[in-house]
Amino acid sequence: MTKTDDSNSVGVRQIWSLLEQVNDPEVPVLSVVDLGIIRDVRANGEDFEIVLTPTYSGCPAMDVIRTTIRMVLLERGYTKVRLTTVLSPAWTTDWMSEGGREKLKAYGIAPPLPSQQVCRPDLFGRDEAIECPHCHSYHTTRISEFGSTACKALYRCEDCKEPFDYFKCH
């Protein structure tokens, strides 16, 4: 049996574009591709393998995402699809697409800063200068390191007074 691994096959390309229609249920403006959690799509004849990595270990959206991927692909006739999970290298917000960052901002969530700047265990570290997605002021304060989901922190804008989510660097 010869293994054909053609990353440019029609099937693989179509699966990538279908995955762009699968959105994160918690942040519905981002597709799973934008989020950077699809690590690979492989073809072996008629069989396909999609390699995913979770954002956070306990992210409850992962099960929904896996089910949605299966449904979307099934609708287009992809029946032999295997979803595998990899943990290493660990997901980082640096893998989020440029388009994804723009979409987040337009949706009212501040996009993540590059991780090497701020992912430190230092205590009471200088708050990241996060731009308010509503009025674009940098005069903002962190209210809580943990927001409505594991991947977000809660901020408040001191100028327009609006609270907002920041997709924290990871």
Place this chain on the structure above:
Amino acid sequence: MPLPSPIDLKLQYYVLHLADNALVLGHRNSEWTGHGPILEQDIALSNIALDLVGQARYLYQYAARIMNEKAAEAMGNASGAMAGSGGVPVTEDSLAYGRDAWDFRNCLLVEQTNGDWGKTILRQFLFSAWQYFFYEQLQQSHDSELAAIAEKSYKEVVYHLRWSSEWVIRLGDGTEESHVRMEKALDQLWKFTGELFVPAGYEKELVAVGIAVDVEALRASWEEKVGEVFAEAQLAWPGAMRGLTKDTAGEGAKSEWMQTGGKDGRHTEELGYLLAEMQFLQRAYPGCEW
């Protein structure tokens, strides 16, 4: 029927020990969900609980795979995994909901009751500081599955450590009331910290072959980190870990004796109550889903 080779059995125990640590502390934290002192901190602790339960799932899935593969090998049947009772494969759920207290190998620290907010925070801090150094090292494990889980978990623990450290300082160096409560919490929890640095029997051989972390070697970094935060929090160092090391307790050291046993399945009474609640549904309605 050949028994599993010693190293596999030790690896199975080790993975379960790590999984149980994460699940039990995750469950304890989840008891705060809906009861936190303010909404933001309720959410913070619930998020930490989610991370821990997520880490536990990876570890239980790995343990289940080891157990099922061994069982299949023993039966000379590569396709049918039959490690569980009645020939049913072991799963992450059967490991979490189907074992009794003596099968759990978590450290005693994580099973201690929540008490007040101060005790919960201090328990999280003492354990996060350990996990921080532990996962840093486990990333070098020769077992690639454990190394990958460690790499993922480490990033999450950085947040847990920072959040809990800040709260220890805020409360320890806060009001008279919060300071007294932190001292009380320290009295209650300190005796369970020594165990974090004592390898269980199954751990030692795995350290020798580069799979497990040498926890004894983490002690100095842990003490330094915890000491820094305690100093800032105006909390006195409770004393040397006497009984586990050569007696180096200085003047005024008050808590020298350390309780151990959790890693070998000998627990405080608290774990039984926790499991009774956590496992109730699966015990009453086995295999129930909703």
